[in-house]
Structure formats: structure tokens, C-alpha cells
Amino acid sequence: MSEHTEHQVDSALTYVLVFLGLIALTVITTAVAFVDLGPFSVVAALAIATCKMLLVALFFMHVRHSTRLTRLVMAGGLLWLAILIFLTLGDFMTRGVVGIPGR
């Protein structure tokens, strides 16, 4: 390869292992859904989905080889998503918790 960039090429084996991990997690999340975990069903489902997202992003989308600037942009994007979710839920979840004076 030419000297133009430190373009790391991952081995095919790495991708195969990540792929098998993703399939295993899909089977696990489907199986776990049939078990009564009470309120933790959602937690388990989202934790597994987050693991799968990290596998896809880090390996398939090459985030582990990406530059600091690109990572900063991703972190910034996720921060805005967190603001969107937490502020909106902060509103909806607390309605009726605090009384409204005069009503």
C-alpha cells in the first residue's frame, strides 16, 4: 500500500467474530424477551441493543480507527440526543408531580 495514509485494514477474522457476536446478541435479546424480568426487560433489551450498536460502530464503521475530531463530533451528536430525550422526558414524567398554584 502507498504511504498516503495509515489506513488500517482489519483482518477478515475480526469482522467474522464481530458478526458472530452480533448474531449471538440477537438470539439472546429475543430469548430474554420471553423471560419475565419485570421493569428490567426494557433495561436488558436496551443494554443488548447498545452493545450491538457499539460493535457495529467500533468495528464495522471503523470508529476505533477514526480521528479525534470525528469522535468529538459523534460525542457532540449523542450529547444533543441526550438533551432532546432527557429534557422532554423531564417534562412528561413530572407532570402532575408538582401542583400548579391557582388550579
Added chain:
Amino acid sequence: MASHSESLALREQFDTEAQQKEASTLGMWIFLITEVMFFGGMFLAYTVYRSWYPHVFAVASSSLNVYIGAANTVVLLCSSFTMVMAVRAAQLGKRNAIIWFLILTLVLGGVFLGVKAYEWNEKFVEHHVPGAGFHFEGVPQQGPAQIFFSLYFAMTGLHAMHMVVGVGLLIFLIVETRKGKYSASYMTPVDLIGLYWHFVDIIWIFLFPLLYLIDRHLKT
């Protein structure tokens, strides 16, 4: 996208090829972040309504076929794997391998959309499509049940629309690769469309448990 006849050339605003590639990658990630916010709004709407009507959402979710959903997830993960192998082939400059992996990705994407079409058709047959003919047997509250199915159609529909765009991009890549536009020293479009394809896969990774797997144990 720039004219490909000069694609190997370094554009004058960049110092090095690596910098040019980095700028393209960064631009793609910024686009993907806007997509995250776009889908984020729908996930948020889902979260709010699910917290208001947890029981209706659980019963309505259980009416979806979980095995078809899981199988389709596997199909999409396979397509992500073939896509990353196409990008790897591009990094190594193996043109034939790029084409074959892209064709496999295209076929798997087509299978996913076909299965999705079958599932949507089932909803029409069962009168689970929001609107005048809507009727859901599981719960007395038809309104909240319609909200679940509205979100189901909006979210899977938007996702499928992204898949259709992805299929178009794959066809473009296959044609361009056949013309010999990409090599180990220039494969930015393959790389960036790969990022898009994996992003669409990640959206499905969240849609599958949220739409299909809510409190499954209630039904069994």
C-alpha cells in the same frame, strides 16, 4: 459528489490525500448525526406514548411476529457484514471482490425489504393499519393501539425508506466499481456509503427490541 474522472487527484483546498479523506469522513458523520436527531424524535415520541400506555403497547407489540422480526434482523446484520467486507476489499484494491460483496449486500437488503413488505401486508389483512378500518382485538382502547401501530408504520417505514435509498447507492457503487473508479488509493465513496448502510443497520438494532420485544412474557 465530484466528477470521478478526476477523483484520484487531490483537490486544491487540501494538503494531503489523507486530509481530503478525513474531511469526507467527517462530513459523512455530521450527516449521520442529523439522521440520529431525525430518528431520535421518533424514538422519543415512542418512549412518551409507551410510558403513558404501557399495557396497550405490550399487547400490541406481542401481535407482531417476533420470529420474522428476529430473522430479518439477522438478514440485516449479514448485509452489514458483507458491506464491511466490500469496504475491506476496496481498501485492498480487489475490484472483483468489491463487486461481489456489494451484490450480496444488495440482495440481502432486498430480502429485508421483501420480508418487511410481507409483514406490512399482514397488518393490512388483520386491520391493524391505523385509519377508518382499524380494529385491534387485544385491548378495548383502540386509540392508544392506533398510536402504537402509527409509530410502528412511521418508524419501520422511515427505516425502509432509508434502505431503499441505500439500495440505490449500492447500485451506483456497483456500476462505478465496474468502471474501475475505485482502487486502494481512492475508495472514499465505498467507505462513506458503507457508513450509511451500517447506520441504517444500527437504527434497526434499536427498532427491533423496542417494537417487537415489549413484555413478550405476558402473552406466553
